Amino acid sequence: MTLRIGTRASALAMAQTGQIADRLTRGSGEPVEIVKITTAGDRSTASLASLGGTGVFAAALREALLAGECDIVVHSLKDLPTSPLPGLVVAATPKRADARDALCARDGFTLETLPVGARVGTGSPRRRAQLLSRRPDLETLDIRGNVDTRLGRVSTGDLDAVVLAAAGLDRLGRLDAATQLLELSEWPTAPGQGSLALEVRAGEEHLVAALDHPATRLIVETERGVLARLEAGCAAPVGVTAMLDGGLLFASARVYSLDGSSLLTSSHALYPADTPAPADELARRIADELLAAGAAELAPLGG
Numbered sequence: 142m143t144l145r146i147g148t149r150a151s152a153l154a155m156a157q158t159g160q161i162a163d164r165l166t167r168g169s170g171e172p173v174e175i176v177k178i179t180t181a182g183d184r185s186t187a188s189l190a191s192l193g194g195t196g197v198f199a200a201a202l203r204e205a206l207l208a209g210e211c212d213i214v215v216h217s218l219k220d221l222p223t224s225p226l227p228g229l230v231v232a233a234t235p236k237r238a239d240a241r242d243a244l245c246a247r248d249g250f251t252l253e254t255l256p257v258g259a260r261v262g263t264g265s266p267r268r269r270a271q272l273l274s275r276r277p278d279l280e281t282l283d284i285r286g287n288v289d290t291r292l293g294r295v296s297t298g299d300l301d302a303v304v305l306a307a308a309g310l311d312r313l314g315r316l317d318a319a320t321q322l323l324e325l326s327e328w329p330t331a332p333g334q335g336s337l338a339l340e341v342r343a344g345e346e347h348l349v350a351a352l353d354h355p356a357t358r359l360i361v362e363t364e365r366g367v368l369a370r371l372e373a374g375c376a377a378p379v380g381v382t383a384m385l386d387g388g389l390l391f392a393s394a395r396v397y398s399l400d401g402s403s404l405l406t407s408s409h410a411l412y413p414a415d416t417p418a419p420a421d422e423l424a425r426r427i428a429d430e431l432l433a434a435g436a437a438e439l440a441p442l443g444g
């Protein structure tokens with residue numbers, strides 16, 4: 142039986158779907174076919190925030206899966222809304238790539254050395270708040286477009302820098318454009334960044350189960366749990382990072398005001414072996430602490 146894999150048609154989506162397709166054929170010996178799906182987010186040039194956040198990318202893929210136009214869809218996990226959709230299951234989260242953001246600046250500049258008032262492009266409210274939190278003098282510009290388009294705005298001199306996910310740059314063979322990798326302890330990224338999610342119709346989990354990486358699942362479920370418990374969308378100025386270290390599950394989240402002038406941080410850890418529903422429990426501790434400290438007043442979480 143040919144496995145039909147649905148994907149967005151962007152270069153990044155095609156690169157990551159190609160890798161998954163290779164692994165699936167090698168594992169099963171079955172042929173795979175790649176089905177390109179155009180999403181509202183690909184068609185429109187309006188700002189992502191105005192389209193209702195990055196959920197626009199996932200919705201069309203999910204519709205195609207429900208309609209039987211494909212059997213598996215490959216999402217960037219950070220673009221997948223935290224609310225489950227009846228009839229569909231994320232049956233595998235493959236081993237995660239680098240979760241960090243990368244500054245891609247002209248002339249080798251870093252966040253510390255960018256000239257005063259430098260123009261930095263990003264469409265993400267989280268990245269804008271993080272940039273301004275570190276460097277209130279920077280001018281941030283809302284940009285859209287695929288990774289190559291964004292990097293092109295730096296090489297043409299239109300912008301001094303852009304911020305992009307290291308995982309996306311790497312999948313496209315463009316990690317050379319990064320001038321600084323931003324450490325997660327100082328610059329937590331979108332929940333699930335660097336991870337893929339393989340979604341199937343309920344009952345067909347076996348199609349992708351071999352690609353699941355349980356440690357990644359625990360980590361990204363923790364990160365996404367924080368977002369869900371904050372009732373925050375993927376366009377909210379919130380960064381979350383989780384990791385497993387010597388059997389300890391650690392997570393830290395930051396909520397920023399849009400202008401980056403204030404932020405709240407909460408970090409907790411637990412031993413998953415000792416805790417029922419560890420991802421949920423850790424996410425709850427962090428989200429409750431952030432909400433008690435005024436996160437909902439500090440930032441537009443739903444936006």
Ligand SMILES: NCc1[nH]cc(CCC(=O)O)c1CC(=O)O
Nearest residue numbers: 217219305306308309334335336
């Ligand atoms: N919303 C865009 C998007 N979705 C996934 C990635 C690539 C990294 C990943 O897989 O998390 C990117 C590009 C970026 O943020 O630079």
